[in-house]
Structure formats: structure tokens, C-alpha cells
Amino acid sequence: MQIAAANASWKTVLASPPRGSHILQIYDSDAFLSAAVAHFAAEGIKQGEAVFLTGTREHICAIDVRLHALGANPAEGQLRCTDLEAALAAVPQTKLEAAVADARFTGVRWWGEITSTLYQRGEREAGLAAEKDADEIARKHGVKILCPYLGDKYDPRAYGDALMRLCCLHSHVIPAEDYARHRQAVNRAIAEVVGDIRGTLLQSLNSWRGLACDLPSSQAVLFWLRETLPEKFDAVLAKARAYGAENAEASA
């Protein structure tokens, strides 16, 4: 895990991701989703990259509004919306490959809510298979891919093996809108529920290998806690949710 990169804000992560990046955004509000996607797309447009958006009509409309607000001014053919239903059957590989080969563009970015949609329909294995296909495209063609995942990061039920597998299929995970607030909430919750991390707990944290993706330490430590102290995990998440809300009110 690259700590410094993992802890940069999501805006930094999405502004100039390296070629082949495959980023997962865990979101719990449409406002955060559209803000992140618009930022990802606007930065790509600014940098001369082709941008593909594959999402629901509601989300595409919200992203479009934000793109206008950001002053995005795509050239002809630079910003394209592709059909979500068609993408659910097969990722739009041909279109992406054509854009990669198009000399007008310096790179290709793709946001697609395929897996998120399949997950919401209960088709988890199909969702994971789609992620594997997307990951292949990212690696093979250097396409920068952003995937959304609708989930409540403070709900223990969200932390099944599926989420772990999903995270590990990405190069980077964005778990929260405000990283500093998330860190404060998680730290405070763990301190209160678990206490000082010493002795065997410190050894466990020191030996923990983490997930095979970059993600902020505040999220990584939650995955560690789930493995190490499952009996305290629910209580930590409940407190973190409360403190997260408290911090949000204080900063509003």
C-alpha cells in the first residue's frame, strides 16, 4: 500500500490518476457520486483525454449539471455517454479501444456503474466478472476507470467478503467524501471501543498485510479490525457513524 497516495484527497486521486488506474468509489449519496464523477471527467477533458460515461439517466443528468458548473468544454467526440443496459451485457471494449487508438486524445477515462447496478440487482458474481473485464481493459490499454459502489461504509453488513473482493479488484479505493473527517471518526471510535493498541494488538497491526489496493489508512484499519476483533467491529462502526455525523455538523 502506498500510504501517501492512498491518503491524498479523492480530488487529488481523481485529477491525474496514473494510466491503468482502476478506482472504486464507495458512495452513500448521489451528490458525492456526481461530484466525484464530474471532477474525474472535467479533469480528463482538461487534459485532452476522451471521457466515457456509462450510468443511469438520473446520474448522467446530475453529472452533466456539475460538468457545466465546472466549466467543462469538451471537443467534438471527447465526451460520450454510452448505454448502461448494453454495457451490463458486455463492457464497451470496442469503443474504448477505438478511443485509445484515436490520436486526438492523450488518454481515455471511463466511468461506468455496471458493477454497482448488478450488485443492486443481486447479481454479485456477474458484477465481479464485469470488474475483472474492466481491470483487464485498464491494464491492457491504460484506460483510467472509475467505478461507483453504493454502500454504507458504517454498516457492518456492507463488509462481507464481496466488498473485500471488490476492493481487491481495484488499484485504489475512495471510501469517503471527507478523508479527514473519516479518519477522526474512525480513530475516536476505535480508541473508545478498543482502547490503546498495544501488545498482541500492536503485533497484529504491525503484521497485517492490508488489501491489495491503495486505500486511506482510516478505511484500511477498519478492514484490519474486522479480521482481528470481529466482536468489536459493529460497535466501532456505530460509534464512527455517530462521530462522523457529529463532525459533519460541526463543519457545516
Added chain:
Amino acid sequence: MHSHLTDCGLPGIAQIPFGVHMCNFYRTKEELAAALVPFFLAGLRGNERCIWITAEPLPAVDAVAELEAAGLDARAQFERGALVVRDFSDWYAEAGALRGSQVVDLWIAEETRALADGYSGLRITGNVTFLRPEEWPLFMEYEALVNKAFQGRRIVTLCTYWLEQCGSAEMLEILQHHNGALERPDEGWQILTQS
């Protein structure tokens, strides 16, 4: 030919390799002194040049008093150049404007000087309570650089972190950028490694 091992100084831990970059989490000033005083006494016994960059809750004047209370003639060690104890604010005036890689270069130059002066190596510690939250990511980058750059060098490093400033997320980052964590579960110490 110098040995690649040196005494750690902490009861329970015999020898540590040169190049090691360790961390320690402490809660009180007493816990901090209990780690650093024997650590430096062992370094001085082993003919290492010892550099202690201090900060609250154990500033330079208190650090020197702790060393003297342990029987060290600190003035004599200062005069012969074996021991340097400086407050971070003082040290920062010279090194604070440098980027992480430049600070690493500064330490490596310090190692070269120590060896040229006849010392067997360099032993350093820094207490980082001076860090502001916005400086944390850059400091972690510096720690990552140190972790790579000091491997195989005749430098022993112990970085101390105050638990009031470190939540579990910060601890995870710190542990990943050091190759050992010193802990005192009882009267004796132990070194936790990632294996």
C-alpha cells in the same frame, strides 16, 4: 571490520542491526525517557555518535537532565562530539525548509562525518510532537524514504510517537514505514517485526 550488530540498550532486547529504523509509541514523558535514555547510553558505550532531536514533552533541557540522572557526564560527551541534544525548534531552523529526500541526505552526510571522526556509527532519534496535522502526509513520505535509504547503513534510528497524536490509522501508517516497533509489555522490552 565493524560488526553489523549493536546493543539496543533496552532490557530484553540484546542486539539490533545497523540500518534498523524503529518506532515506539508512548503515552507519558516517563515512558519516553525510559526508552530513550538507555537507548542512547548503549549508543555511547558502543562508540556511536548520538543525535537526539527533542520536542515536548521531553525538551532538550529535560532530556539532558534524564541522561545525567542515569549517570552520564553529558557535558563531556558534548565536548568530544559524541552526543548532540537539540530541540526540534532549534534544529528546524537549519533543516526544516528541506524536502524529505534532502533531510535523508543530511543524515547520510552525518553518518559519513561520524565514521570519518572514528565513530562506529550514528544513532538518532526524533520525537515528532511538533508535527501539525497538515504536515502528516509529507512526514510519512519522509519516513518511507528513511526506511529505504538507511538500510545497510551504519545508522540506528528510533522514531517516537505520542499516542495522544496517533490514532489507529496513523499507527498503521507509522508501522508500515518502520521495520520494527519497540514495545514494553512489562519490565522488559520487545521488538515487533512484520514477519
